[in-house]
Amino acid sequence: MILAADRVIAGDGKTVLEGAAVCVRGGRIEAVGPLETLRGQFPGEPEHAYPGASILPGLIDMHVHIGYYYEKEDAAAYRENPMLLALFAADKMKKTLQAGVTTVRDVSSPLGIAQTLKKAEQKGYVRLPRIVTSGQGICMTGGHGWSMTGAVCECDGEWEIRKAVRRQVRDGADWIKVLTSEGYRGCELAQSELDAAADECRRMGRRSAVHAGYGASLDMAIQAGFDTIEHGTALTREQALLMKEKGIAWTPTIVAFTYIRDKMAQQAAQSGLELDFGYIAEAADIYARNFKELYDTGVTVVTGTDQVMDDAPTSPVARECRYMVEYGISPLQAIECATANGAAVLGMGHELGQVREGYLADLLVVAGNPVQDIAALEQVRAVVSKGELL
Numbered sequence: 001m002i003l004a005a006d007r008v009i010a011g012d013g014k015t016v017l018e019g020a021a022v023c024v025r026g027g028r029i030e031a032v033g034p035l036e037t038l039r040g041q042f043p044g045e046p047e048h049a050y051p052g053a054s055i056l057p058g059l060i061d062m063h064v065h066i067g068y069y070y071e072k073e074d075a076a077a078y079r080e081n082p083m084l085l086a087l088f089a090a091d092k093m094k095k096t097l098q099a100g101v102t103t104v105r106d107v108s109s110p111l112g113i114a115q116t117l118k119k120a121e122q123k124g125y126v127r128l129p130r131i132v133t134s135g136q137g138i139c140m141t142g143g144h145g146w147s148m149t150g151a152v153c154e155c156d157g158e159w160e161i162r163k164a165v166r167r168q169v170r171d172g173a174d175w176i177k178v179l180t181s182e183g184y185r186g187c188e189l190a191q192s193e194l195d196a197a198a199d200e201c202r203r204m205g206r207r208s209a210v211h212a213g214y215g216a217s218l219d220m221a222i223q224a225g226f227d228t229i230e231h232g233t234a235l236t237r238e239q240a241l242l243m244k245e246k247g248i249a250w251t252p253t254i255v256a257f258t259y260i261r262d263k264m265a266q267q268a269a270q271s272g273l274e275l276d277f278g279y280i281a282e283a284a285d286i287y288a289r290n291f292k293e294l295y296d297t298g299v300t301v302v303t304g305t306d307q308v309m310d311d312a313p314t315s316p317v318a319r320e321c322r323y324m325v326e327y328g329i330s331p332l333q334a335i336e337c338a339t340a341n342g343a344a345v346l347g348m349g350h351e352l353g354q355v356r357e358g359y360l361a362d363l364l365v366v367a368g369n370p371v372q373d374i375a376a377l378e379q380v381r382a383v384v385s386k387g388e389l390l
């Protein structure tokens, strides 16, 4: 099929082809070029025209938790019924795909649900985004996330941690997730434990993500050498430079903090009570203040949302991009964070995350021109997933 719009945004942070179209065949991008050229090259190929629209790579959400039900009012119903949980998770992933997010990296989920959905999607039972899984997260006893039943396992000491990594690999994890800070609290795991975790991931051939927000937890996580730092709320310029040097990417998850802050503010206004926002409001402010300076260090930035917006009608990745632009980077740079950068960090940069000949055909068509107005990312006209138009 040929998709024709007003322009193609390649996803590499610079290339915009005005008047270009894309030919998709067999799950791959066969060609990108002027519509007339493609018509000549591929006569009789069915065409889909989107006047006034832009074609870009499908978005990548590098921080989701498939099947996190813990915030739900009737959480017990999900805890007691894995089938209900699976249907809930599948429905949420389906909506994620419809919002133009064609790849997600799950960074801890309960009951092996990410692996199960991935398998179901590969068998064709459900149409969902491409899923990269981490299985259960790993934290110290009583550490961040420990109470997320089934989604995070508590481990202490080098060998328990190495064993947990091996168990996740055995159970099908593509990545490993470690959690080592909560709120303002310093580092939870000891340096030797973090080192063991990162080392075991390398030994087992798995990339690793670490939840770290403040001060010491960031220094220690950088020293251990994980592949991505999740949140990194109070990251300093020096730390970001070190991350760049060591090839560690940053998933800021701005939208998670701003969403929670706004929701709490709304609740406060409605109740007339003065609510303590804790570190959340401050965290949101820190992102607004520091994001541009940190981005400018050259550290690889990717988009992650935590998928906190259960009820939101639009994609949080698009909203994450909107914040990034609001805080100082260009729309093309934000799109690169949400496409090519994510693919590169996943180790798939050679075939995912760009609109280029030979690449996997995961595409998003949006009304308008996101290069001029990033909010256009939320105006989804069409989604192509694994070469098929939804």
Ligand SMILES: [Zn+2]
Residues within 6 Å of the ligand: 063, 065, 107, 306
């Ligand atoms: Zn998370």
